[in-house]
Amino acid sequence: MAAVAAAAGTFARRMARSGVLFPRSSPQVWPQAARQPPGLLPAQRRAFSNNKILVELDTSSGVATMKFKSPPVNSLSLDFLTEFCISLEKLENDRACRGLIITSAIPRVFSSGLDITEMCGKSTEHYAEFWRAVQEMWIRLYGSNLVTVAAINGSSPAGGCLIALSCDYRIMVENPKYVIGLNEAQLGIVAPFWFKDTFVNAVGHRAAERSLQLGLLHSVPEAHRMGLVDEVVPEEKLQEKAVAVMAQWLALPDHARQLTKSMMRKTFRTLSSSHPKTPSRSHFQRTWRC
Numbered sequence: 001m002a003a004v005a006a007a008a009g010t011f012a013r014r015m016a017r018s019g020v021l022f023p024r025s026s027p028q029v030w031p032q033a034a035r036q037p038p039g040l041l042p043a044q045r046r047a048f049s050n051n052k053i054l055v056e057l058d059t060s061s062g063v064a065t066m067k068f069k070s071p072p073v074n075s076l077s078l079d080f081l082t083e084f085c086i087s088l089e090k091l092e093n094d095r096a097c098r099g100l101i102i103t104s105a106i107p108r109v110f111s112s113g114l115d116i117t118e119m120c121g122k123s124t125e126h127y128a129e130f131w132r133a134v135q136e137m138w139i140r141l142y143g144s145n146l147v148t149v150a151a152i153n154g155s156s157p158a159g160g161c162l163i164a165l166s167c168d169y170r171i172m173v174e175n176p177k178y179v180i181g182l183n184e185a186q187l188g189i190v191a192p193f194w195f196k197d198t199f200v201n202a203v204g205h206r207a208a209e210r211s212l213q214l215g216l217l218h219s220v221p222e223a224h225r226m227g228l229v230d231e232v233v234p235e236e237k238l239q240e241k242a243v244a245v246m247a248q249w250l251a252l253p254d255h256a257r258q259l260t261k262s263m264m265r266k267t268f269r270t271l272s273s274s275h276p277k278t279p280s281r282s283h284f285q286r287t288w289r290c
């Protein structure tokens with residue numbers, strides 16, 4: 001328990017060093033239209049970057065694009081998760097931003113999921129901090145007031161699938177090599193209940209039961225049929241489609257859409273108000289044999 005508390009403190013300090021407020025306990029309501037401070041020349045584009053993620057915000061449309069750029073496979077390391085939360089928080093605090101498109105700058109992979117090297121040979125405190133960061137990523141993305149669109153341009157197993165599932169809409173590139181799903185059971189581990197619930201919300205109970213028990217990674221057409229992704233497009237149309245979907249969602253009044261989203265996703269607050277037990281060191285060691 002002390003380790004969990006210490007980890008929470010460490011993660012909060014990492015976020016605080018970035019200048020980001022932490023944590024935010026209740027959803028914020030943003031203005032309906034992107035606004036520029038009066039008297040300033042409008043800067044159409046703003047960008048910020050770290051060594052894991054690139055973010056570009058088009059202030060005229062209010063749409064930001066977040067590109068994962070962590071070779072080789074955009075695995076979700078503690079550093080990646082921290083940078084993700086910082087970037088998302090910056091966008092949420094930017095009054096010019098209303099929507100977020102998440103995609104990958106790495107060819108053929110959206111995200112390979114949790115970084116397996118973070119779950120081997122580390123201290124109890126590290127596991128606790130890592131787990132806290134995984135939860136924080138999900139809480140922030142799933143509960144975000146922004147319109148979130150996943151533009152999935154590569155394979156997206158396990159934690160990568162969770163990122164996509166946490167968005168409001170998923171568009172995936174049609175490619176016979178790409179797969180998506182929660183394959184934890186194939187790895188001999190159990191997807192946490194909040195992974196499972198997010199999956200069930202997208203595909204329904206029966207499809208989820210089969211897919212999760214078998215740890216299936218679905219082809220793109222199969223993922224589309226079962227509702228795991230909303231739309232499938234050729235690679236060259238992905239950006240255009242994501243922008244078009246975003247425009248459709250942003251055409252609605254922010255407050256009505258945000259309150260509706262918050263109502264639909266209210267169960268996430270259960271996790272945000274009481275972080276579940278962190279997996280123990282021995283559990284990680286048993287699971288990954290390290």
Ligand SMILES: CCCCCCCC/C=C\C/C=C/C(=O)SCCNC(=O)CCNC(=O)[C@H](O)C(C)(C)COP(=O)(O)OP(=O)(O)OC[C@H]1O[C@@H](n2cnc3c(N)ncnc32)[C@H](O)[C@@H]1OP(=O)(O)O
Pocket residue numbers: 072073075076108109111112113114115116117119155157158159160183184187189190191192278279283284287
């Ligand atoms: C209370 C109980 C708790 C129990 C404890 C369990 C903890 C959590 C439980 C559940 C949640 C878990 C969620 C997860 O996300 S677990 C991670 C699952 N991820 C995967 O299974 C993906 C594995 N990777 C792939 O399938 C492929 O790599 C690919 C399709 C993403 C890309 O394929 P390809 O382009 O062919 O690349 P390579 O396979 O050659 O990989 C390149 C390179 O990258 C390394 N790598 C791949 N995935 C990961 C990863 N997830 N973490 C770290 N490193 C990864 C791979 O090893 C190669 O490295 P190299 O050999 O050094 O080049």
